[in-house]
Amino acid sequence: MFTGIIEDVGHIAKLQPTGDDIRLTVNVNKMDMSDVALGDSIATNGVCLTVVDFSSKHYSVDVSHETIKRSGFADYAVGDKVNLEKAMQASSRFGGHIVSGHVDGVGKIISLTQIDRWLEAWIQAPDALAKYISEKGSITVDGVSLTVNDVDGGKFMLTLIPHTLQETIIGSYRVGSKVNLEVDLIARYLERLMMGDKAAQSTSKSGIDLKFLAENGYLK
Known part of the structure; x- marks a missing residue:
């Protein structure tokens, strides 16, 4: 953790x-x-x-x-x-948010705008991750705990302070840079929990079996 x-x-x-x-x-x-x-x-x-x-x-x-x-x-x-x-120790100060280190996908920097001493960065996330990213929620970008300040579909915006730019690789990002993304752990588990009993059902790729064929009129 x-x-x-x-x-x-x-x-x-x-x-x-x-x-x-x-x-x-x-x-x-x-x-x-x-x-x-x-x-x-x-x-x-x-x-x-x-x-x-x-x-x-x-x-x-x-x-x-x-x-x-x-x-x-x-x-x-x-x-x-x-x-x-x-990895954090039990006695460590919890300064960011819960990060598992299990990357969910790769995003792409689509714009960088300098505003005084701050940097505004827009990142395009994979479509499958968009539902987990919310305004003022947490996200991990290349291992850095950050707050999402705006969302537009599968795109999200970060406001980066000088300390973050100096102490991480984020200061070297350019438009087109690829970044590792990990969505908030709670959002990921909440989605599974909300499935209820459906979570126990098979998610095989085809979804076609004898039961499916009979229910859809292909078998008499």
Whole structure:
């Protein structure tokens, strides 16, 4: 579990393909690695990944095919900067919102407008995520806990303060940049809860079986 409060900006030092997966090595900058152990989780641009090797200056993780498919990792390259956050401890201050590190999809920056010291950013979310994004709700963008300030269909707007621009990779965004998105955890569970008994029904792709054919007049 994470809070979306970024501890450090690291950079990708190695990307080693291992079949359909990737072994990723990230060099840290100021993040304290003294309390990290093998098997710990570190959110890397919002993706919860398990540490398989580390030192005081780096950590390595395995990125699965599923993670590559659902996040921006397919487009990452050596030298790219990434937001870092270690998993929260029970004694930690909860500064952001509940972040699982399970990315729901990839969004795209469609406009950036400087307003005094603030930056207004509009992001296009995948259509499937639009229903989870609400004005004044929370969303995680590349691991950063942020407040949605406006919504227009599948697009949403963020107002970014100077501190966020300085302490995360958001300051380097450009129009067209792709970003990892995680919607609010409560919204995701609420949708499932509202399904009631229908949640137990199969969601097979075809939905066509003997019962379906009989109910629709194809079988006598």
